[in-house]
Amino acid sequence: MTMNAFERLLFRLRDVVGERYVVHRPDALIVYEYDGSVDKHLPRAVVVPGTTQELALCVALCHEVGIAVVPRGSGTGLSGGAVPTEGTVQIVTSRLRSIIEVDAENRIAIVEPGVINADLSIAVESLGLYYVPDPSSQRACSIGGNVAENAGGPHCLAYGVTTNHVTGMEVALADGSMVWLGGEAREAPGYDLRGVFIGSEGTLGIATKIAVRLMPLPEMIRTMVAVFGSMDQASKSVSDIIAGGVVPAALEMMDRVTIDAVEPTYHPNYPAEAQAVLIIEVDGLRESVEDQSAAIEQLCRDNGVASYESSDDSERRAELWAARKGAIGAFGNLKPNYYLVDGVVPRTKLQEVLAKVAEIGAEMDLMIANVFHAGDGNLHPCILFDERIPGETERVLDAGGQILKLCVDAGGALSGEHGIGLEKQAYMPLVFTDDDMRSMARLGPAFATDDGFNPSKVFPVGEGSEAETGYSKTRRAGTSDVV
Numbered sequence: 001m002t003m004n005a006f007e008r009l010l011f012r013l014r015d016v017v018g019e020r021y022v023v024h025r026p027d028a029l030i031v032y033e034y035d036g037s038v039d040k041h042l043p044r045a046v047v048v049p050g051t052t053q054e055l056a057l058c059v060a061l062c063h064e065v066g067i068a069v070v071p072r073g074s075g076t077g078l079s080g081g082a083v084p085t086e087g088t089v090q091i092v093t094s095r096l097r098s099i100i101e102v103d104a105e106n107r108i109a110i111v112e113p114g115v116i117n118a119d120l121s122i123a124v125e126s127l128g129l130y131y132v133p134d135p136s137s138q139r140a141c142s143i144g145g146n147v148a149e150n151a152g153g154p155h156c157l158a159y160g161v162t163t164n165h166v167t168g169m170e171v172a173l174a175d176g177s178m179v180w181l182g183g184e185a186r187e188a189p190g191y192d193l194r195g196v197f198i199g200s201e202g203t204l205g206i207a208t209k210i211a212v213r214l215m216p217l218p219e220m221i222r223t224m225v226a227v228f229g230s231m232d233q234a235s236k237s238v239s240d241i242i243a244g245g246v247v248p249a250a251l252e253m254m255d256r257v258t259i260d261a262v263e264p265t266y267h268p269n270y271p272a273e274a275q276a277v278l279i280i281e282v283d284g285l286r287e288s289v290e291d292q293s294a295a296i297e298q299l300c301r302d303n304g305v306a307s308y309e310s311s312d313d314s315e316r317r318a319e320l321w322a323a324r325k326g327a328i329g330a331f332g333n334l335k336p337n338y339y340l341v342d343g344v345v346p347r348t349k350l351q352e353v354l355a356k357v358a359e360i361g362a363e364m365d366l367m368i369a370n371v372f373h374a375g376d377g378n379l380h381p382c383i384l385f386d387e388r389i390p391g392e393t394e395r396v397l398d399a400g401g402q403i404l405k406l407c408v409d410a411g412g413a414l415s416g417e418h419g420i421g422l423e424k425q426a427y428m429p430l431v432f433t434d435d436d437m438r439s440m441a442r443l444g445p446a447f448a449t450d451d452g453f454n455p456s457k458v459f460p461v462g463e464g465s466e467a468e469t470g471y472s473k474t475r476r477a478g479t480s481d482v483v
């Protein structure tokens with residue numbers, strides 16, 4: 001039997017990474033067909049390189065035969081970014097988990113892309129340091145995935161998101177060459193290609209090493225939980241806190257549906273009248289923590305808080321956070337599936353938009369939970385549903401689209417932190433003109449990707465769009481006529 005071109009590619013990939021790390025049997029590929037979103041598609045094959053050199057070689061081999069690759073970290077993405085598209089090979093970074101170097105004096109670490117976010121902070125804790133961006137998925141997601149999505153997290157309100165904490169990265173390009181964008185210094189001369197790569201959702205190359213900033217652990221941390229009898233009171237408190245000149249390290253909100261979901265698993269014992277919970281954290285020097293927390297408590301009391309607790313004790317603080325950090329998993333207590341919409345609105349529009357989100361839920365008879373980074377105005381309405389009911393997924397996606405439009409109409413954005421991926425590409429025209437998208441799409445050829453990475457993502461695809469707009473030109477599906 002003659003080997004076709006794809007089988008020859010598999011043979012060469014096995015030569016690089018070893019038989020065990022090239023997955024191509026359909027039953028084994030199922031593990032890689034999805035991420036945390038609702039989209040699914042099988043890759044043609046999956047490669048799990050053991051070194052960054054192996055990774056670059058695999059990229060080059062795929063490129064040589066015109067097969068596009070889809071980078072994958074831990075697969076926790078919520079916009080379908082790591083979901084394969086037709087004919088693609090997935091390259092997974094889960095074996096690249098070394099913390100290569102920690103320079104405590106300059107507060108810099110160099111890590112491989114598969115390093116799990118939380119593991120970095122654990123590794124440098126004894127040096128009095130930590131890595132700030134803390135997505136709620138931080139015990140599972142990779143730093144490479146964080147870079148690709150420009151991930152945020154509860155503690156990004158005061159300190160900034162991933163782009164503020166990554167000084168540079170080594171990237172494998174389509175031909176297998178590796179280049180550094182930025183470096184270990186905070187500022188690099190020339191164009192900020194580091195900034196371009198961060199948030200590029202795996203479309204420009206694969207990050208193989210990442211230089212991150214570490215921060216000193218704060219002298220004191222205080223966590224406060226404020227429970228309100230209405231969402232309006234909680235939303236107003238959020239606006240008042242920020243307007244009052246306090247920027248807490250974290251300012252998170254959960255609504256009644258979320259409270260119902262977390263109660264049986266985490267037993268936070270919120271009072272019966274609870275309709276909204278704020279989790280607020282301040283950190284820094286002792287005096288400033290005392291001042292800020294006193295101001296926050298007063299504002300919450302002015303807004304009629306029903307119960308209020310604060311703690312500086314690390315064990316109790318972890319308990320106060322547990323329900324928020326585990327909220328998305330706890331939705332399984334209410335429904336088997338969730339679809340999380342990641343829109344952003346100006347903070348002052350929180351009340352208005354949340355009320356309209358509730359109206360959409362009521363009109364469409366859908367259960368919607370809200371658990372989100374309130375301080376950033378980053379909404380996360382989670383539509384809870386059961387995908388086994390015929391037509392339910394389509395209804396949920398329709399409701400999600402309506403919520404995104406609401407956010408944009410309120411002066412917000414399509415994504416706060418989860419990216420566009422497959423999930424929101426159709427909504428790009430709500431905020432970008434064809435000219436905008438054509439300009440953005442020119443970055444692909446500038447990185448010489450020749451559509452080699454994560455095709456058919458981010459930009460809208462569909463009949464006629466290439467001819468009419470040009471921006472989907474480099475965003476086609478991943479096979480070439482070689483195979």
Ligand SMILES: Cc1cc2nc3c(=O)[nH]c(=O)nc-3n(C[C@H](O)[C@H](O)[C@H](O)COP(=O)(O)OP(=O)(O)OC[C@H]3O[C@@H](n4cnc5c(N)ncnc54)[C@H](O)[C@@H]3O)c2cc1C
Binds near residue numbers: 072076080150
């Ligand atoms: C329960 C839960 C809570 C979450 N909370 C948050 C939150 O608070 N904040 C937040 O921002 N996100 C959150 N997320 C979303 C998700 O965890 C983040 O987007 C995270 O950054 C994805 O990392 P990953 O390793 O899982 O990436 P994947 O899902 O594997 O990939 C995500 C994207 O990155 C690309 N990619 C992966 N690795 C690389 C690489 N080395 N080089 C180039 N491209 C690469 C992929 O192609 C894809 O486009 C949450 C998800 C879940 C399930």
